[in-house]
Amino acid sequence: MAKRGARNRQRNAGLDNGKFPRFWGTHAVTAAINNPERQIRWIRGTREALGAFDLPPGVPVEFAEVADLGRMVARDAPHQGVVAEVEPLDDMLLADVMSGDPARPLVVLDQVTDPHNVGAIFRSAAAFDAAAVITQDRHAPPESGTVAKAASGALEIVPWIRVVNLARALEEMAAAGYWRIGLDGDAEQTLGDALGSGPVALVFGAEGEGLRYNVAGHCDVLARLPISAAIESLNVSNAAAISLYAAHINARND
Template identity: 65%
Template sequence: MAKGGSKRALRGRAGRMQGGRGSGRASSGQIRLWGRHAVEAALKNPQRSHHKLWATREGIASLDGELPETFPIEYAEVADLARLVSRDAPHQGLVLECAPLEDLHLGDVLETPSEGPLLILDHVTDPHNVGAILRSASAFGAAAIITQDRHAPPESGVVAKSASGALETVPWVRVVNLARALDDIAAAGYWRIGMAGEAEATFSQALPAGRVALVMGAEGGGMRPNIAAHCDALARLPISNAIESLNVSNAAAIALYAIATR
């Protein structure tokens, strides 16, 4: 989608929508994204293969830029769009069906010059948390997030909405073996810091001057022992005793801010 310019009055087919409610995974390998920021970012991403946009006229008017004359749009009412997304999902008059992004390899990320941190998520499975972490990763210049392929949420509308467009801009690498990936990350010159509430050192004390790989554990359980053993240091955020821990997405945001401002 081109930036700037006036909005076009694009033509679309009217009528009732077909398809059931879902979490953002459509048929035939397609996914559904919703919400203005998620849809707009996906439309502007040249790496996306788009299939169809369902929208209200107000939703189309809210987009930044123009769509090609031939772009497949089906205009619909708000209630019709609600049938295509998760229950009570804030679609803001926009639902995009598109192909998932192409898989990325860890080696490609490690070979790309970047001073931004890597963010490794160990069994973080909540799509809202992963989306929020992507958003913080984009805000604070992270080079990529890395997850284990079988213990992370799939790319979906829920992740994209929570990421508010960052799903399209932050590389997301899925690996088979997270411990082996941490070995490769260390070999590439990163200092691996695992976030653990029981650690003696605070994050500022453990933070080096060079490149950092930040390792975050799962909601509730934290890092697995094998993953903690593959870290160069363990650190904690100096939070008050009035609260036991922070949500993983909040902790990630604070740690990424600390790295960006050291």
């Protein structure tokens, strides 16, 4: 993983109304513990749940009842008997990940705000060896327990690059040799035909609204997934998973 840069204090200070994010569930907490770049403030859980963890030294650990844990997290969150309060990961630069393996795609999210979708996209990004997920500072969810739970540990594996301006970031990708493909259900060309032989950036818009005009204009090509006419569209996280698989297979066949 590329080295993370200085922490963006202004962004993190506003996270969750000034509070540190709390992760819950076995996969999210285990991945946070195993990530040497993640600072964990404390861990609380039932005796049974914590007995299955290799708890890190120096981190405050307390036993808690199930009902108490439920009051520490989002309503009805499936905490599986363990909750950890963590510090957000340090920021990373786009240039850091673009200097890595060119066969690994970039995932660009244009105002995808639902934390469940973003988390699921991180999970697919990890599964298909994406180099990073890129979002705006604004119009994107912060690191949170909901994102971490949906990501099932991938939030600790795939770098999350936050940029001020997506169009400018896409220009940087082009300068670095990336072929920028915007996913658009109305595009004439299919994704399979649009994929080239070099580094690729897959760009996804919000559900319903799709890619914004300026972001679409900074893509080299717009492409669609060849889905059945019986279904109007796919959830953005499903579309990302299919697109990442296609890019992964394409890179292996080059």
